[in-house]
Amino acid sequence: MMIQAPASPAPPRRLSFEWLGVAPFIIFALMFLAFPTLYLLAGAFIGRDGQFTFDNIAALFTDQIIAAYWISIRISGASAILGAAIGLAMALAIIRGRLPAPLRAAVMTFSGVASNFAGVPLAFAFIATLGRLGLVTIILKTVFGLDIYRSGFNLLSFWGLTLTYLYFQIPLMVLIIAPAIDGLKKEWSEAAQILGATPWQFWRYIGLPILWPSVLGTLSLLFANAFGAIATAYGLTGSSLNIVPILLYAQIRGDALQNPGLGAALALGMVLITACANIIYLVISARSERWMK
Amino acid sequence: MAFLDVSKLTKSYGSNTVVKGVSFGFDKGEFISLLGPSGCGKTTILRMIAGFETPSSGTVMVDGQDITSLKPNQRQLGMVFQAYALFPNLNVGDNIGFGLKIAGVPAEERRARVVDMLKLIGLPGFETRYPYEMSGGQQQRVALARAIAPRPRMLLLDEPLSALDAKIRVSLREEIRAIQRELGITTVFVTHDQEEALSISDRIVVMNAGNIEQLGAPHDIYNTPKTRFVATFVGQLNNLDVTVADPVARTVSLDGQIITVPNLPAGISANAAMVLTVRPEVLSVGQRPGNDVTLNGTVEDVTFLGSVIRIRVKLGHNVVSLDTFNDQRAAPPQRGEVITVTLAGKDLLVLAN
Structure with missing residues (x-):
């Protein structure tokens, strides 16, 4: 007769404790990213009567809204490209240049503060300095005899808003690109030099191509950063410059214009454009990063 | 040029x-x-x-x-x-x-x-x-x-x-x-x-x-x-603490064993303490043609390195390390074994610090 040992019970499967650590992230991502996106997606196809409709999407293709998207894309693109170019030059200068070491620390600290300085306070700061009656405007006029408003500048315009955005775009570029520049090995530039290359040739063939994926990645981040900014634009221009976030805000804040369905459609359009920027980045960086696997 | x-x-x-x-x-x-x-x-x-x-x-x-x-x-x-x-x-x-x-x-x-x-x-x-x-x-x-x-x-x-x-x-x-x-x-x-x-x-x-x-x-x-x-x-080196026995005859004493050192500098006084150096491969176990210095010691350690065997030998209070080729027909010496170490006196170096 065989004696069978009692089967030992399988240890109960327990969710590992580590999951608790990432729980806040998962909860936030679901509550404030995934669910709202689904809600938008649904909302964009529901009319005022609660029925399924394409009217909201169709309404996006009116002149006013297309113009708003276009100016949003232009402002975001301009502030991202200028911010990336100026920020890259600054970061290269403080990290690779022969400048005093404390300057780097000072620029990095300032960048940390400035990249987070946005919204109504930033708008106010620019109105107080470069507004029609701003401090800098008046000093330029009285001391240097330069009337910037008469020469065509207007803070409440495309370039005014772009300039204001640059205040946080440039520092953000500096902060994000700095580690990538630190990652450029000294031996690469020395190897290029001993092979006869000038500094410019090193950057042209080696340095910038290596940085390129990081620059593209940051560029798409800067674009999204500007594209979604509402408080700075609203604080600066009120509703005089119709960019998409302001138009969207008008649809949902609860006055006579209100059309939540159109608001959802506008937001969906923004999601799509941001997603396009990210996809373009992913495709290009995957191609240029094939040697970095 | x-x-x-x-x-x-x-x-x-x-x-x-x-x-x-x-x-x-x-x-x-x-x-x-x-x-x-x-x-x-x-x-x-x-x-x-x-x-x-x-x-x-x-x-x-x-x-x-x-x-x-x-x-x-x-x-x-x-x-x-x-x-x-x-x-x-x-x-x-x-x-x-x-x-x-x-x-x-x-x-x-x-x-x-x-x-x-x-x-x-x-x-x-x-x-x-x-x-x-x-x-x-x-x-x-x-x-x-x-x-x-x-x-x-x-x-x-x-x-x-x-x-x-x-x-x-x-x-x-x-x-x-x-x-x-x-x-x-x-x-x-x-x-x-x-x-x-x-x-x-x-x-x-x-x-x-x-x-x-x-x-x-x-x-x-x-x-x-x-x-x-x-x-x-550059390379391994053995240091030997010796005292000068007879400066004229160029002999030193290694814990009582007398060695003739052709390289001994002139003008050194008797009983002066000094350090001689010698490469491991210069030392041999047993007699070898050309070796004119014979020392007795005990094997302290044997390290088998494949083609080479490194033996540490205690000579009085000095320990030297010497290399011999592996001989497949003979076992390496055992620890504690008393052996004879020979070398050529001219290979003993007196180095400036």
Whole structure:
């Protein structure tokens, strides 16, 4: 007769404790990213009567809204490209240049503060300095005899808003690109030099191509950063410059214009454009990063 | 005039002088090693030759031209770095062709040279590989090809083998030496590995604390070291504490055993304590023709190293280490065994501190 040992019970499967650590992230991502996106997606196809409709999407293709998207894309693109170019030059200068070491620390600290300085306070700061009656405007006029408003500048315009955005775009570029520049090995530039290359040739063939994926990645981040900014634009221009976030805000804040369905459609359009920027980045960086696997 | 002429080269960082007025000259086609412990200034000298460091004073001449104040990209030198410094964004062909491209060599000629170089380093057909797709040894070979493709006047090697594992290190250093001989290119090789320097060089510059300790062919450096530093840094060395027995007869006492030392300096007083040094391979177990000194000792330890057996023998209060070839027909001596150690008295060295 065989004696069978009692089967030992399988240890109960327990969710590992580590999951608790990432729980806040998962909860936030679901509550404030995934669910709202689904809600938008649904909302964009529901009319005022609660029925399924394409009217909201169709309404996006009116002149006013297309113009708003276009100016949003232009402002975001301009502030991202200028911010990336100026920020890259600054970061290269403080990290690779022969400048005093404390300057780097000072620029990095300032960048940390400035990249987070946005919204109504930033708008106010620019109105107080470069507004029609701003401090800098008046000093330029009285001391240097330069009337910037008469020469065509207007803070409440495309370039005014772009300039204001640059205040946080440039520092953000500096902060994000700095580690990538630190990652450029000294031996690469020395190897290029001993092979006869000038500094410019090193950057042209080696340095910038290596940085390129990081620059593209940051560029798409800067674009999204500007594209979604509402408080700075609203604080600066009120509703005089119709960019998409302001138009969207008008649809949902609860006055006579209100059309939540159109608001959802506008937001969906923004999601799509941001997603396009990210996809373009992913495709290009995957191609240029094939040697970095 | 020497092909590479380094004269009174000095480099200071603030009050810290790392290279102290070093001078040497080498002929065209020589393979020279700068050997020394880390911090001895060897890499700084190489970097001054390359142009990455500016000397505080002194000059560097190559082929009669003073290059001291030239920029690195004007010097027409080739260099291989310690870490894999291949350009990660370029494939092997473009890496090797980089110097040629900068020099404006037409694409067709460039491609032909890349093919030649890959053949030379034993990696034909690797043009389209990227550095990340290759092993460390392959990357260093490509780095070598990249350095010599533009036909530089001189090749500088900054510890190019130290990041590789032992087997590849040995095979690659033989390969580097073969390629160097084939091209006849004057080469300066920086290393802290004495075996590497001994095996590969025509001449070696042994450095310590910013100064040259000794300059000579590998066998000179090893067989007749001029200072204690050179003797201990290059190869193994036994120290024997002895007292002078008879200065006229040139005999010393090793814990009561009397030894005649032909190299004993004159004018030394009796009963003075001194240190003699002797290489492990000079000592033999048992008699050997030419050995005129016989010592008795006990075996303290035996280390089997394959073809060589390293035996530590206690001679009075001194312990010496000696190497004998493995004899497959005889067992190595046992610990505690009493043995006779012989040597030639002329191989006992008296070194300046």
